[in-house]
Amino acid sequence: MPKMTTLHIPRDILDSARLTLQDLKVEIAVHLYEEGRLPIGKARELAGMSLWEFRQVLAARRISPHYDVEDLEEDIATLRSLGHI
Numbered sequence: 001m002p003k004m005t006t007l008h009i010p011r012d013i014l015d016s017a018r019l020t021l022q023d024l025k026v027e028i029a030v031h032l033y034e035e036g037r038l039p040i041g042k043a044r045e046l047a048g049m050s051l052w053e054f055r056q057v058l059a060a061r062r063i064s065p066h067y068d069v070e071d072l073e074e075d076i077a078t079l080r081s082l083g084h085i
Contacts, residue, residue, distance in 0.1 A: 029044065039066075040065070
């Protein structure tokens with residue numbers, strides 16, 4: 001099991017922002033993903049969501065997926081190794 005870190009946030013801060021703890025986790029995950037500081041797998045893990053759910057959140061906020069030539073090449077290599085192309 002990975003090590004955990006505790007962050008203490010006063011309840012009145014969450015109340016003032018009208019956020020639940022889960023909402024805050026999603027907000028942090030989306031922001032870090034958008035800034036390129038977390039890959040989608042880690043961001044969705046932080047948000048406590050499935051990949052599909054997290055992609056839906058990103059799409060609703062019009063945040064484009066981070067997918068570059070290197071990702072494409074890796075996907076092609078994976079498909080080749082599996083005999084799909």
